[in-house]
Amino acid sequence: MSKAEVSLDHLFRVFTKPEHTDSTLAKIERHLSDNISDFLSQHVVTKKTSLEEIEKDFFSAAVPDSPEFVSEHAEALLDKLVAHSVNTYAPTFIGHMTSALPYFHLSLAKLLVGLNQNLVKIETSKAFTPLERQTLGMMHNLIYQQNDAFYEEYLHNANHSLGAFCSGGTIANITALWVARNQLLGPDGKFPGVAKAGLAAAYRHYGYENIGIMSSNRGHYSLSKTVDILGIGRDNMLTVHSPSQQLEAEKALAVGKAYQEQGNKLLAIVGVAGTTETGHVDPLDELADVAKELGCWFHVDAAWGGATLFSEAYRSKLAGIEKADSVTIDAHKQMYVPMGAGMALFKDPRHSNAVRHHAQYILRQGSKDLGATTLEGSRNGMAMMVYSSLHIFGRRGYELLIDKSIEQAKTFAAMIDAHPDFELMTAPILSLLTYRLRPSALAKLEDMPCDEASSIKKKLDSLTVRVQKQQREAGRSFVSRTRIEIAKYQGETTTVFRVVLANPLTTESHLSAILDEQLEIAKTMKLWSELTAIVLPKIA
Amino acid sequence: MSKAEVSLDHLFRVFTKPEHTDSTLAKIERHLSDNISDFLSQHVVTKKTSLEEIEKDFFSAAVPDSPEFVSEHAEALLDKLVAHSVNTYAPTFIGHMTSALPYFHLSLAKLLVGLNQNLVKIETSKAFTPLERQTLGMMHNLIYQQNDAFYEEYLHNANHSLGAFCSGGTIANITALWVARNQLLGPDGKFPGVAKAGLAAAYRHYGYENIGIMSSNRGHYSLSKTVDILGIGRDNMLTVHSPSQQLEAEKALAVGKAYQEQGNKLLAIVGVAGTTETGHVDPLDELADVAKELGCWFHVDAAWGGATLFSEAYRSKLAGIEKADSVTIDAHKQMYVPMGAGMALFKDPRHSNAVRHHAQYILRQGSKDLGATTLEGSRNGMAMMVYSSLHIFGRRGYELLIDKSIEQAKTFAAMIDAHPDFELMTAPILSLLTYRLRPSALAKLEDMPCDEASSIKKKLDSLTVRVQKQQREAGRSFVSRTRIEIAKYQGETTTVFRVVLANPLTTESHLSAILDEQLEIAKTMKLWSELTAIVLPKIA
Known part of the structure; x- marks a missing residue:
């Protein structure tokens, strides 16, 4: 491969000179815009069937020394990468949770990168901050259906938050249960709370042997990551054997009681609305009652199934979700948004304060900076994709x-x-x-x-x-x-x-x-x- | 605003019919491709100076009921969102860590969404998995400069990992210190390790009152989130007062010793290579020695400064980084990649096994699925942006x-x-x-x-x-x-x-x-x- 010039002038052109309309990248763009299905059929050839074969194209760990011409690199991308990727658009690829996306996301992706906002703080995101808050508000409304006064008070409130936008469902589940943990083990008299004093001190203060999270054995593997990272431990992931693919309320109550009788405290029941493997929905309404009886948090992992709430006919399959303290929904699943659009919604807008963090140059007290209550720091403007989809499809479009x-x-x-x-x-x-x-x-x-x-x-x-x-x-x-x-x-x-x-x-x-x-x-x-x-x- | 038809036919068109070349979105795309600077100057008008003014455009939490035409929605986006975003491309906006991006990322963004791979597992990402591994390998090489045999063994090894690709530096810092925590409190005789038994049991087993993390008071606010979520508690964030903007080795040693004499164990020293506020670099080489003396993990947060390693002239400013157990680098900072490209690199490829998770339908034992050792689950193919940038700029281009x-x-x-x-x-x-x-x-x-x-x-x-x-x-x-x-x-x-x-x-x-x-x-x-x-x- 010929090498491009190593000079500031050349680099400057990469930043300032548009791709020529005959360049490989411009052709890729046009082909995608004209007929994405045709682009993928033509370029995703999957001739190499084994991963080991593909790895041969990605073998060296050496940092390339000299610059490459953009077009030559683009050819290499088509040949090595695109050719051996997965055609998620194809109607016969029905084994994934990702599917064809509408055309407008191609253009929005370009706009997103052109703007390259950082949503951690208003200073680097401006209108994207209220846009993300509104988007979270709409999703909150879809689940909890509070009245106008409620949303008027909380949608843009600096001291409250209706949810957290995340890179995906795993971070959303972790965020929700992090909030739950910090709520359960919060400040109490002289005890400053788990966020400050740590988990071991919190167990001592509250007199808990352990805290635990319960779900059926069809709960998502992210729950296993959650109990690990939060310091709870996988031994305290109460995985209830559920051959019916659903967590039975009676069993949940029995398991929860037995756990608590041993000096432990159940932190949360996680109901699933759309399991990854079979799409089953736990009996959310009953589980909400069980959670109430056990005095614990109720989280619903609706990463897959949440979008069912758009449908008048099928919304009732998720009955009880409105009783959840927190809900996870992934817009990159049934909302047809590109990868990277998870959300954790909180019934009570005060709850996310349990994980509020401030810093001097950023996230100042009283500011509306989104980074104060998200697990992630710098984040891109994916919320725009969800916002646009909500408008372009509308509830009735999603319903169809x-x-x-x-x-x-x-x-x-x-x-x-x-x-x-x-x-x-x-x-x-x-x-x-x-x-x-x-x-x-x-x-x-x-x-x-x-x-x-x-x-x-x-x-x-x-x-x-x-x-x-x-x-x-x-x-x-x-x-x-x-x-x-x-x-x-x-x-x-x-x-x-x-x-x-x-x-x-x-x-x-x-x-x-x-x-x-x-x-x-x-x-x-x-x-x-x-x-x-x-x-x-x-x-x- | 007129409403689009609510019919499956209409929706089907959104998925299958390309945007017309005269549509607003097509025009936005062309303008971005032709002259991004002109597009931004023309559309980012910032007439509304107060956030409250902007919020009026994002006021309702009602889910839109009926579909909107794409072009009408695009007009609204320009008017409400783009007009009041931040022009990060402008040469006079020098207060952010995001700057102008090279043109090729606009096209890559479109390709990324067109392919819409999910990197959690090979089944939904194929060639993107070896590409991401290679990209992490190159960054590992940039820091640790191991020999060819090392990379040959580990680059595509199912049981090891050179790093974790993340949505940003916060997740990268959390991932690195999660690994550190699980290493420190790992399985020991009959004790199954903190990931399984939880933090309180781990403290009891190892006889630690608390574990702590040390950095200068210029350490990033993500460290505060880290000690919170990991269950360590902010009281155990040892923030060393550093008016010189640098963590002095002598002070670090003294603080660490005093902490450990009280029955605590120092988990990690975090050296910063490029503080967010002033760009200072801690004395990494000396801090590595202090960490060794205290018997703790050494993490370097080089989210900002890591790219300095491309420069022969300035690489020495980060001397000692190669002694770090883990390093965070954000490609969306000085590598000119769009938002969403953080990385945690591990010196020892075995270390990330401390947070390895498996599941049945995914991440099967022995598979090379990336999701087994990342905090995030479903993720997009941002690694492609870093891979392409490494090739198009090359080390010498970045150096310039x-x-x-x-x-x-x-x-x-x-x-x-x-x-x-x-x-x-x-x-x-x-x-x-x-x-x-x-x-x-x-x-x-x-x-x-x-x-x-x-x-x-x-x-x-x-x-x-x-x-x-x-x-x-x-x-x-x-x-x-x-x-x-x-x-x-x-x-x-x-x-x-x-x-x-x-x-x-x-x-x-x-x-x-x-x-x-x-x-x-x-x-x-x-x-x-x-x-x-x-x-x-x-x-x-």
Whole structure:
């Protein structure tokens, strides 16, 4: 590769001279703007199937010494990076929580970088600060539906905050539970609170052996990071075994009581609204009551499912969410915003003061600087993407999209149910479902005693893994896989295909093509012949 | 505003139909691409000077009900948001750590959103995973300069990690010190480690009253968030009073010893390489030795100053950084990458395993999924921006930029020194400096006893505040202000102008114009007349 001149003049041009309209970058931009689907089909070629092959292009840790020409570098990016990335726009890639994005985000991304604001403080963000506050207010309203006077008082209040904008759901969950921890172990008489005195001193002051967080075993892995970083410890993550994919209120109460009887204090119950693996929703209303009875915080992780609140028809699936002390929602999931738009919302605008920090040159007392109550410091203006989406889609637009996704998931579930060689493993509550290949000859498998069927089940697990990999490597479509407990198999952990129906471009014929492809792949395997040859014993 | 149709067809078009070339968004894009400086000058009008005025445009918390046309929304964005944002590109805005960005980032931003990868796992990021690992490896190499065999072994190793890519320096600092905490209080015999057992149990097991973190009082406010969230508590943030803007090694040793003699354990010393307020660098080499003597972790917060390592001439200012256990660098500062590119680098690739987390459907044991050792979960592909910048600038390109910034800061310092009505308060170590307006009649102020001069000093503080505000509101240029201890005034806390010379577009004539403007503003004030009328007593 030829090297660009090492001179200040050359560098100055990189800052001041626009890309030529014939440059590679300008062409990339035009192609994206004209037809993103075509750009991706043309450039995401995935010829290299193994990660090790791809790594060869990213092998050196040497810092490049001399400058490269922008266009030559852009060619290299297309060849090494774009060619081996994932086509999240494709309607047949239904294994991810990211999907096609609307066109306007391409332009907004450019505007965002052109402005390059820093939302940590007003001085470097100006109008972006009220914009972010308003966006958080709208999301708060979507969940908590307070009256006008409430929002008038708190939306732009320097001493209160309706939520925290975050890079993603993990930081949102951590932020919410950090607030919860600091509330529970706050200042009390002469005790200055956990934020100042530390966790060990707080346990001593309040007389707690430990504090803990409870969720079903379908709770997101970010909760494990949360109890680690907050100093609570994973031993105090009360993961309730939930073969139904839902945290049962009665069990939650029993587990919480038992925990507290041992001298511990339950910090929070985390209800999930849309589990990552199956899209199930915990019984939020009942769990809110349990939290009240146990005297603990109630957090709802609605990173995936929160957008369901836009739908009149399905909003009730999240009934009780308005009782949560805090809620996590990711706009980069069902709100079709690019990666990087998590939010933690707080019912009580005073609560986030439990993590308020001030500094001299920034975040001065009484200022409206957003950085005073966020975990992150310098942050970009992603809130603009959420703000624009809320306006361009509107509640009714989102409603149409959400309803379509859920209805399409039902349709796909029916297709699977009707197919002799597939088995639906978890029916869709929202727009996720799981299933597997299971030859029609084995239709009665679920009636067999566990131990007798175990070798067949192992083979089915292995079939799922192998078909999923081969389909992924073929590169035409993508379905993910996971291992979950299946209620109808007495809670046995089973390997399943997992799909997320969120891409508005996905049609029924895409879905039936995906099933066809999976069956075709299976039929090339010896394992499939073995499985179809099995004769199940008659069951009385 | 007219409302768009509420129909799936309309929404489908938002996902599939490109913006028309005459649309507002397309025009915004073209204008940015053709001349970003002109776009910003034309649209960032800042007519509304007060935040309260701006808030009126972001007042409602109601979720918009019906969809809006994209172009109409874009007009509103220009009018309400862009018009009242901050022109970070302008060469006369020298009060921020963000500056003009090179043109190629505009195109990359669009590509990033077009691809919309999620770096939490390989399945949703593919080539972006080795790209991010390589980028972290290059930055590791910049600091630690290990041999080829080292990078060959660790760069793409599933069980090790050279660093963590983060949304910013705060998350990077937190990540580094989270790793440090979990290392210090790790598994030991039957004790399973703090990540599992929690902090209170860890203190009991190891027999520590408390653990603490030490830095100078110029340490970044993110350290205060760190000790809070990690459960250490702000009482255990040992903030060493440092009127020289630097943490003295001798003092650090004494403070650390005294802390440990009380039954506590010092977790980490944080050396700063480029303080936010004055750009000072702590004596890293000596502090590394102190950390060794105290048996604690040594972290270097080089969020700002890290890029100095690209310069042969100035690299030595950070001597000793290679002894740090962990280092924070923000590429969105002196590497001219858009907001959102922080990194924590670890000297020992095994260390990040102290915060390793696994989950079933993701981050499987033995996988190279990046999410297993990052605090964040879902993340975008910002690493591409850093990777591209490393190639397009190269080490030698960055060197020119860094050298130019530091030399320009020296030039500006000389201009201030030579000006009878200005006083240099902290000379530039890197590319930051602080100064104030001080009429020539008061040139001997620093020789006066503190108490006699106190009323004059208060007036000077107030002058700085008022001139800074008025200059900001005039909107032609921006210098920030802060309060710091000044060595030559016996460590008295003083209000100063703060500038960051990092924008490659800033010239000497911009700088002299800024001084002229400040003096002009001052001369309109009664306070200035009062100050110039003062006759200092003769000092023996």
